[in-house]
Amino acid sequence: MTFLSEYIYYIGAFGLIFIGLYIVLVKKNLIKVIIGLSIIDTGINLFLITIGYIRDGTAPVFSKPGLKANEMVDPVPQALVLTAIVIGVAILALAISLAVKLYKHHGTLNLRKINEQKW
Amino acid sequence: MNLIILLAIAFGGALITYFLGKISQKIRDIFAVFISLALAVIAACFYNVSSREIYYTGFLDFPFVLRVNTFSWFFAVTIAVIGLFSIIFSLNYIRKRGNTDFYYSMMLLVIASMIGIVLSGDLVSFYIFWEIMSWSTFLLISYNRGPAISAGMKYIIMSVTGSVVMLVGIVSLYLHYDTLVYTELSGLLNNASSGYILFIIILFFIAFGVKNAIWPLHVWLPPAHSEAPSPFSSVLSGILIKIGTYGIILLIFVIIQINVFLNLGEGILSVRYIISIIGVITILIPTFIALLQDDAKRLLAWSTIAQAGYIILGIAYGTSESVAGGMFHFFNHAIFKSLLFMVVGAVEYRTNGVRDLNSLGGLIKKMPVTFIGGLIGICGLIGVPLTNGFVSKWLIYKTLILNNSPFLAFAALLGTWGTILYSYKLIHNMFLGQLPEKYEKIKKAPFSMQLPIVILSLAIIFFGIIPGLPLHVINSIESGFGMEPLTINIWGIASDTGTINMLNIFTAVLVIGIMVWLIFKVSKKSTVIGQYDNYAAGTTVPKDKYNYSVNFYDPLCRMISPYLKDFIDDFYMSLARSIKNTGNGIRRIYTGDVGHYVIYIILFLALLIFIQINWELW
Amino acid sequence: MRKLFVILLLLIIAGGITLSLKEIPFGIPKTKIGDHFINKGVEETGSVNIVTSVVVGYRGFDTLGEITVLFAATIGLGAVIGTFRKNSVNREVEAASLIVYTGCRFLFPVILLVGTYIFIHGHLTPGGGFQGGAIIASAFLLMYLGCSNKRIKENLSKTVEMIGGLTFIAVGIIGLAIGQDFLFNFLPKGEPAELLSAGIIPIVYIAIGLKVGSELAGIIDNLIQKS
Amino acid sequence: MVNPVLLIVIPLGLAFVVPFFGFISKKIEKFIPFVALFFNLIVSLRLFPRVLEQPVHVSIGGFVPPFGINLVAGPIGILFTVLIALVGFLVSIYAFDYIKEKDQEKYHILYLLLLTGATGVVLTGDIFNLFVFFEILCISSYSLVAYFGDKTSIESAVKYLIQGALGSCLILMGIGLLYGQFGTLNMADLAGNIKSVHSVSIFVPLVLFITGFGVEAAIFPLNAWLPDAHSSAPSSISAVLSGIAIEVGLYAMIRVVFTLFGASSILTFLMLLGVITLLIGELCAFCQENIKRMLAYSSIGQIGLMLFALSIASSYGITGGLFQLVSHTLGKSLLFLAAGYMIYRSGSMNISSFEGMGKRMPYTALAFTIGAFSIVGLPPFIGFPGKLMIVKAALFEQEMLYTVLIFFILLATVIEGAYYFRVVQALYFKEEKNTQNQKREIAPLSILIPIFILTGFIVVIGIYPKLITDVLVSSASELLNRADYIKSVMP
Incomplete structure (x- = not known):
């Protein structure tokens, strides 16, 4: 089972990414597609966090004396994830608002049926 | 006088004309005529001047060179003069139409860019002027709207195709020889492999062939010439397509050099021979297609292609006589074809846009000056002695026969025969025969139209009797290219293989003419009979029911028409x-x-x- | 058919990613800049929360971009949703029960306080402007859910948002003005682990907190009111 | 001493305070982008001479790279900044009268943010920072596409958002993979570590970047959003999207390929991709009846041409590609602006509704004509030197492949000519169908000024390309000299 313990985080993160991609590629409903995008985002965030992880590491906060620097996990991915989450939220919010409007115009969220703009 | 000033006047004039028109139409008209006159005068002043100037170096490290020598002078003057005449002709023709500022401005722009082309001394500035000419021509061709739109479209697509291909050729030359200035470039190709030269020739030939309407690339010309406004048709037919000829001469004689060109390939497969064949095809097919046309301008358009074939044939054949013939024919064709388009334009103007040969006729009494112009024009086109067309065609035939190319010569002669047929159809159906009733009240063409017609007709006769003047210029062009010069006197050519002396012919014709006139005068047997004073089975023919001109040459046309479908266009x-x-x-x-x-x-x-x-x- | 095809494609990509993940073994210290931040972060920025020192200090410019992204999304959402305002009918919402109503009103200031605490202490404890802002926004969400008659004052929220954004940029430009770089930490860094330490970091984080809070609240407001 | 960071920060700050000006007077709001971009124009022009001597490096917060974020204002960056500021400035004038909807405030904020994002992308030297600014650019363009809020624009915006968000996710994935391997985010530092893209672990991030940025750059087959989005956005936004946004996408892609990865082996593929993009774009545009869709497809074609030229990766090629980029930015913005106003007046995007516009709106129609001629590459307009340089660059390689490709490209140019000439003919030479609307309508000054200025640039640079070629040559050498870039950032 060493394989799993080595890679379970990667598998989890990329599992989410691929599930998200699958949803985006296959699902017809706009809300589902947006959820898919959100899942991809989450997966990527997890992946970034995983990259920075150090075995048995602690959070990079010197909140009390005696914490050793070399036991701390990499702070950079955490900072990146912070940013990435916000960007994800921003896209999500915009997408939701567009979905609302789309529904008002077309009366459906089925993306296969919304194809007036083509060719 | 500087070349750059000439160009500045030309282009600046085109721009200013547009804005002047916003102020006053009259001033604009005067200004346009003045500018084109100034161009003609200044261009003429460069006679025998040979100069070269770099006027601009900022364009992507390509120096822009202007140069003038006899070769470009000859073309520049022709362009400026024909341009002047068609501007004058336009004054009345275009007055009632909309958007006249645009028309004059574009007309001057076309003339300016053509002058730019012939004066440019390197291929990049050549290309730039070439493209300006292309798009301004496109705008002018489309000016008439209606069917002109698709004509313009066809023109610009083919033209752009040609010029992008040429661009590849130009850039390739630049990358090989690191220069595009003619004087530096000429002779450099002597050492190139024949494959590369062939590559260059094909690329440039496509571009020039499109402009010059060489046979498989000609399809844009008939609609464009017939749908453009008539004064512009005369520029288009008279000089614009000859810019393609200029390019071909430039390619063969300046860039590649004639001796290299003549040695490309062997016998029947030599490049020279193949191009000559293409020239002959360009003569034959369009000549007979012209015969089938019922639209006066379309007929002339096809005729233009055919005449361009003579020019190509003469130039590609490559002996000094044939080249002289080709170049002289260029000059002559510029005169008589623009004259003929003006004649048709005048008729069209007075009949409110009728060009259909089947519904015209009998205008000789109504528009006598126009008729005389047309008559002299077709004489020149056919090559009747004492007109300029005779000398140039004679030169081409002679060299073909003397150099053992009987088939080419025969084909060219056949072309002339066809020319006679369609020219007669043109003049007859417009001016002879019965006058339809609706044209009873027609007036003669206005002065601004008659003036260019008269001057151009006189020019045809003048250069027909004194061909030595242009031939002298052509001779010095040829010696500039390093070719053997012809022996020329003012009346014609005197060489050991054949002499032509227009003075003798002129005297002979004059004597015969006087004799004929005397006989008619003395005998007085003929009486003049009115148009409707004729009999058909005892009753007079009702007016407008009987028209000679419909289905002219019908049996011949029926015979040849199946073979003359325009497959290329399809x-x-x-x-x-x-x-x-x-x-x-x-x-x-x-x-x-x-x-x-x-x-x-x-x-x-x-x-x-x-x-x-x-x-x-x- | 489509599903199979998609799965095939995803498998190929998964294969590629797996191969490239071989170069990134799990859980082993390897980062170059991360070590630097951990070792020198406290000293260079004065913040004991290294993540904060990265977010606001080393990569402060990213953070500026990030709040801009959120800002753009808020404005964009307003633009997209707002165009429908005319025809939307004011729906009658059933009022919440008294318990919920009172509870919300009771919790509202507490949540605000927590949020404020979190972004003020961003350089000391886990948390910071974004987290605090999100908590503040959640307070407003609670108000919207529980007390349907309460609304955010739009102009107030705009002003707060603007002040937040401007403070961030002004702090940055002051660094530039005193001859250093943009976002230079010009204030004394103080004793690490004190509240008043780490120079500009708390100021920036407060600005971010205000801005994010008002932006997220604005998003909620837009979505609830205008859709 | 002008700091390049001001180019990003000042517009950003101004975007934040637009509501504040809105409190004072709603009329001031529309001048904010104008002021901000004018400021950017001045600053970037003042930076130009310095940048040509040596790239200006600025680190944010006083932390040296790779620890802090740095801005690299090289020739190419400043070139883009000037372009963005110039076009943005002109379009902001255009918007004075063009944008009449109620919620102008949001338009102006988003517009300013879009251009700020674009400026950030071209100036930054940090891959994650690039991503952040890229997102600003994308999110504001999603919302601006939807700005009209009608059926088509919402639909296009949704599609654009889905594809764009997917692209962003891919980019972020690529960043994660790179960070995992090298533990740094600075582009120069990363580039110093990457020697070849042959191994899959490097290649996968490269492909992720190409795909991700390719979506925004509208490379075939990633460009399906473009015709929808560009045609249903407000015309001023279409001008910016077509003139700036996709070019910035292309910049990001080229920057990644050239500087970050030094991936010379993939260039041939990109070149072919460019030609395919060109052909497909032109063929699709050829069949369009909707003028804005036609222009949008033409943008795809032009992007393909630029990609081709840039992928030749010689000094000639990159110079030619960048020249084409400049000419497309100016030309296509002009076309969209002119077409936009004509659409506004005729009320329809169909080409046939443009008939007779040459008489009704002479100046706008003239500008459109000049723009069209320039895009086709006719002299004396700016498109011609670009075309000439690209042909020269391709033939310079002396390989059969390039010669064949150049013929394809020229074929595409002819097709492009065909549909542009058709519109020009419709403008001038077709009779208008409804005759009651024949009176001349001169556009307001705020519409004409940007159109005239753009026309002026097109003609002047077309006649005197030396104005920009020097800059382009040094930009090309910046892109080509990867080692110098690395050295200059990480001494």
Whole structure:
């Protein structure tokens, strides 16, 4: 089972990414597609966090004396994830608002049926 | 006088004309005539001047060179003079139409860019002027609206195709020889492999061939010439397509050099011979297609292609006589073809746009000056002695016969025979025969139209009797190219292989003419009979019911017409259609379904990764 | 058919990613800049929360971009949703029960306080402007859910948002003005682990907190009111 | 001493305070982008001479790279900044009268943010920072596409958002993979570590970047959003999207390929991709009846041409590609602006509704004509030197492949000519169908000024390309000299 313990985080993160991609590629409903995008985002965030992880590491906060620097996990991915989450939220919010409007115009969220703009 | 000033006047005049027109139409007209007159005068002043100046170096390290020598002078003067006449002709012709500022401005721009082409001394500035000419011509051809739109479209597409191909040639020359200035470039190709020269020739020939309407590239010309405003048709036919000829001369004699050109290939497969054959085809097919036309301007348009064939034949054949013939024919054709377009234009102007030969007729009494102009014009076109066309055609025939190319000569002669037929059809159906009733009240052409017609007609006779003047210039052009000069006197050519002396012919014709006139005068047997004073089975013919001109040459036409379908045109049209269909097919990939679009993205990604994993291509 | 095809494509990509993940073994210290931040972060920025020192200090410019992204999304959402305002009918919402109503009103200031605490202490404890801002926004969400008659004052929220954004940029430009770089930490860094330490970091984080809070609240407001 | 960071920060700050000006007077709001971009124009022009001597490096917060974020204002960056500021400035004038909807405030904020994002992308030297600014650019363009809020624009915006968000996710994934391997985010530092893209672990991030940025750059087959989005956005936004946004996408892609990865082996593939993009774009545009869709497809074609030229990766090629980029930015913005106003007046996007516009709106129609001629590459307009340089670059390689490709490209140019000439003919030479609307309508000054200025640039640079070629040559050498870039950032 060493394989799993080595890679379970990667598998989890990329599992989410691929599930998200699958949803985006296959699902017809706009809300589902947006959820898919959100899942991809989450997966990527997890992946970034995983990259920075150090075995048995602690959070990079010197909140009390005696914490050793070399036991701390990499702070950079955490900072990146912070940013990435916000960007994800921003896209999500915009997408939701567009979905609302789309529904008002077309009366459906089925993306296969919304194809007036083509060719 | 500086060359750059000439160009500045030309282009500046074109621009200013547009804005002057916003102030006053009259001032603009005067200004336009003045500018074109100034161009003609200044261009003429460069006679025997040989100079070269670099006027601009900022363009991507290409120096721009202007140069003048006899060769470019000859073309520049022709352009400026014909341009002047058609501007004068336009004064009345275009007055009632809309958007006249645009018309004059574009007309001057076309003339300016053509002068720019012949004065440019390197290929980049040549190309730039060439393109300016192309698009301004396009705008002018489309000016008449209606069918002119598709004519303009055809023109510009072919023209752009040609010029992009030429661009490849130019850039390739630059990369090989690091210069595009003619004087530096000429002779450099002596050492090039014949394959490369052939490559260059083909590239440039496509571009020049489109402009010059050489046979398989001619399809734009008939609609464009017939749909353009008539004064512009005369520029188009008289000089604009000859810019293609200029290019071909430039290519063969300046860039490649004649001796290299003549030695390309062997016997029947030599480049010279192939181009001559193309020239002959360009004479034959369009000549007989012209015969079938019922639209006066379209007939002249096809005739233009055919005459361009003579010029190409003469130039590509490559002996000093044939080249002289070709260049002289260029000059003559500029005169008589613009004259003929003006004649048709005058008729069209007075009849409110009627060009259909079947519904015209009998205008000789109403528009006598125009008729005389037309008559002299077709004489020149046919090559009747004492007109300029005779000398140039004679030169071409002679050299073909003397150099053992009887088939080419025969074909050229056949072309002349066809020319006689369609020219007669043109003049007869417009001016002779019965006058339809609706044209009873027609007036003669206004002065601004008669003036160019008269001057050009006189020029035809003048250069027909004294061909030595232009031939002298052509001779010095040829010696500039390093060719053997002809022996020329003012009346014609005196060489050991054949002499032509127009003075003798002139005297002979004059004597015969006087004799004929005397006989008619003395005998006085003939009486003049009115047009409707004739009998048909005892009753007079009702007016307008009987028209000689319909179905002219009907049996001949029926015989030849199946062979003369314009396959080339069909081919191009189907090409265009298939491109359109391809586009219509391709844009189906944008299905409107965003699910497909994301699949494209992922597919692209997956494909690249797949290739790399499997074949490690990158 | 489509599903199979998609799965095939995803498998190929998964294969590629798996191969490239071999170079990134799990859980082993390897980062170059991360070590630097951990070792020198406290000293260079004065913040004991290294993540904060990265977010606001080393990569402060990213953070500026990030609040801009959120800002753009808020404005964009307003633009997209707002165009429908005319025809939307004011729906009658059933009022919440008294318990919920009172509870919300009771919790509202507490949540605000927590949020404020979190972004003020961003350089000391886990948390910071974004987290605090999000908590503040959640307070407003609670108000919207529980007390349907309460609304955010739009101009107030705009002003707060603007002040937040401007403070961030002004702090950055002051660094530039005193001859250093943009976002230079010009204030004394103080004793690490004190509240008043780490120079500009708390100021920036407060600005971010205000801005994010008002932006998220604005998003909620837009979505609830205008859709 | 002008700091390049001001180019990003000042517009950003001004975007934040637009509501504040809105409190004072709603009329001031529309001048904010104008002021901000004018400021950017001045600053970037003042930076130009310095940048040509040596790239200006600025680190944010006083932390040296790779620890802090740095801005690299090289020739190419400043070139883009000037372009963005110039076009943005002109379009902001255009918007004075063009944008009449109620919620102008949001338009102006988003517009300013879009251009700020674009400026950030071209100036930054940090890959994650690039991503952040890229997102600003994308999010504001999603919302601006939807600005009209009607059926088509919402639909296009949704599609654009889905594809764009997917692209962003891919980019972020690529960043994660790179960070995992090298533990740094600075582009120069990363580039110093990457020697070849042959191994899959490097290649996968490269492909992720190409795909991700390719979506915004509208490379075939990633460009399906473009015709929808560009045609249904407000015309001023279409001008910016077509003139700046996709070019910035292309910049990001080229920057990644050239500087970050030094991936010379993939260039041939990109070149082919460019030609395919060109052909498909032109063929699709050829069949369009909707003028804005036609222009949008033409943008795809032009992007393909630029990609081709840039992928030749010689000094000639990159110079030619960048020249084409400049000419497309100016030309296509002009076309969209002119077409936009004509659409506004005729009320329809169909080409046939443009008939007779040459008489009704002479100046706008003239500008459109000049723009069209320039895009086709006719002298004396700016498109011609670009075309000439690209042909020269391709033939310079002396390989059969390039010669064949150049013929394809020229074929595409002819097709492009065909549909542009058709519109020009419709403008001038077709009779208008409804005759009651024949009176001349001169556009307001705020519409004419940007159109005239753009026309002026097109003609002047077309006649005197030396104005920009020097800059382009040094930009090309910046892109080509990867080692110098690395050295200058990480001494």
